[in-house]
Amino acid sequence: MSEYLWHCPFCDTDQIVSSEGMQASFSDLTAENAEGPRRLVVKFVVCPNPKCRQFALDASLHLLTISGNRGYTGKHLKTWNLVPPSRARTFPVSIPRAVLEDYREACLVAETSPKAASALARRCLSGMLRDFWSVQPGSLSDEFRQVKGTADPLTWEAVESVRNTGLIGPRMESEGAEIQDSEPxxxxLLIGLIETLIHDWYVNRDVRRKRLAEIKQIAETGRSEPAVPSAE
Ligand SMILES: [Zn+2]
Incomplete structure (x- = not known):
């Protein structure tokens, strides 16, 4: 197994995982059954970041193809995230608790109940719009409309790409947290949009604030110290 790019859910960074950091084993169902042969693959990935070193664990079910007396891993059917229990990321900044809880719960039920996950994700998006942009409460598409000219154009493109699928829009004009039929x-998609917006809004604001504090500190130190002769 060669190296591959992996996003660590614990330290929230992209990491290159080598063969030593990944361990997988499998168990086969070969007994006659209604569904046919199946293979369960269990996979551990250890984060190579020396400050993290946490492991992730998932199990995935595949079709099992048998040829001669050898079995081969076939089409992927389903994945269960065991550690951590969902794909929810950790973010290095403080985010309103209600927003974070809706996000985490949406991630947790995304596989088993896409309908509930979508409703939670929409409520989470609305919570972010009200907290970060202080929008007037309305339907989710209306709340998004209020930040259209203000949000960064690239961020807005991400919003538009999800809006164009109808997930934020005509289908949900009536109520932000309404439960609707939804596919996994x-x-x-909605969870991905939440992650993009948390990064573009909350994380970036934090980075800008820290940079500003540094600049202010440098400026103040510069003022209080005697002028350094220039090298001209
Ligand atoms: Zn890590």
Whole structure:
């Protein structure tokens, strides 16, 4: 197994995982059954970041193809995230508790109940819009409309790409947290949008604040110290 890029859910960084950091084993169902042969793959990934070194664990079910007396891993059917229990990321900044709870819960039920996950994800998006941009409460699409000219154009493109799928828009004009039919892929899209917006809004604001504090400190130190002769 060669190296591959992996996003660590614990330290929230992209990491290159080598073969030593990844361990997988499998168990086969070969007994006659209604569904046919199956293979369960259990995979550990250890984060190579020396400050983290946490492990992630998942189990995935695949079709099992048998040829001669050898079995081969076939089409992927389902994955269960065991450690951590969902794909929810950790963020290095403080985010309103209600927003974070909705996000984490949406991630937790994304596989088993996409409908509930989408409803939670929409409520989370609305919570972010009200907290970060102080929008007037309305339908989710209306709340997004209020930040249209103000949000960064690239961020807005991400919003638009999800809006164009109808997940934020005509189908949900009436109420932000209304429960609607939803496919797993749809809830994943909404969860992905939440992650993008947390990064673009909360994380970036924190980075800018820290930079500003540094500049202010440098400026103040510069003022209080005697002028350094220039090297001209
Ligand atoms: Zn890590």
């Amino acid at each position: 892929g749809e809830s994943q």
